[in-house]
Amino acid sequence: MTKDAIEGKDRQDMEKRMMRKKDEKGFTLVELIIVIAIIAMLIAMIAPNLTKFLGTATETTLKANAKTAYTSVNAWVTQQRVAGVALENISETNPLIVKLKADGSALEVSSASGGYNQIGLYSQMLELFNAGEFKSTTQLHIWFTSGYTVTKVVWYEGNDSAAYPD
DSSP: HHHHHHHHHHHHHHHHHHHHHHHSSSHHHHHHHHHHHHHHHHHHHHHHHHHHHHHHHHHHHHHHHHHHHHHHHHHHHHHHHHHOOOOOOOOOTTOOEEOOOOSSOOOEETTTTOSOOOHHHGGGGGGGOOOGOEEEESEEEEEEEETTTTEEEEEEEEEEEEOOOO
């Protein structure tokens, strides 16, 4: 055999091996490792943003709930005043504290310093809230002026809280 014939035969063998390799199905281990590494890097870049968005969503929800409670309680107080019902122990230093269960029922309606004799009346405020909104035990602290105007509502849910107005 001549040198050209040997090189030609080697070239044919190499082409046959390459053709066989192309016919084989599946990925090599290196290709799989590269794909997994790329996916892991993408997840590492996205995960911090997702947790940030979840925190922002929780904060926004709490603020919206505090604002809704503020508006609802103000409307309720106005109804009571129009009906001629005197609200006892209302002051800026003695907030009304309403604790709600996840099903919307009251655990407790009290004040920071005690002394609310009209607990039944204040318990009517529970009708203002949608029980489906409560994921866990929720607590509202409501501050009033002596003129029966709500000045501030703080909505506590778990370890998080939001006030309205800020």
